[in-house]
Amino acid sequence: HLQLQESGPGLVKPSETLSLTCTVSGAPISSGSYYWSWIRRPPGKGLEWIGSIHNSGSTYYNPSLKSRFTVSVDKSKNQFSLRLNSVTAADTAVYYCATVGGVTLRYGWFDPWGQGTLVKVSS
């Protein structure tokens, strides 16, 4: 069965670029029909969907987060990634990777999730 594990820097300075990686195990990332996704939870707040990428390469982003995020897939490493430009303190959060499989994003559910990685933005 699918398992996901996030990795990232932990601490990022304001205005810098944040890069996070999610390693997929249990199946090739290019197999089936999956929406590889990123979700975050800022401290004291609820879950927020950031964006998803389908096996076809189509991407979907939360429009309220504007265009600072980029989700991409590296099939050779069986990983997908999140890139966030010009981070601010408001981007401090636990970042989770997750996937929607077998159905479309609008009718799907996130399962499984990674354990999450804490990212703090501070100088």
Added chain:
Amino acid sequence: QSVLTQPPSASGTPGQRVTISCSGSTSNIGGYTLNWYQHLPGTAPKVLIYDTSKRASGVPDRFSGSKSGTSASLTISGLQSGDEGDYYCASWDDSLVVFGGGTKLTVL
């Protein structure tokens, strides 16, 4: 402010039944499936209920979901101390996945 409205907190004693509500509109709950996620302290969130009322694999039948129009509910029967944590509803709205603000469940 989320487009899906949940009460910020709920509580109950062991063995009791607790219901958590999720209120939305025709552009989300009324038109798409509704899912519930459980986020226990120190763990990854996990899906409890998908497609409004279907229990995810391994989820005990103490958990049930329902929907009526633009509102949905998660009911937990036989409340246990291990159920203490945060619960989120989620759906699709226009062009994005939306989560409710979350409900913190306390087992007294």
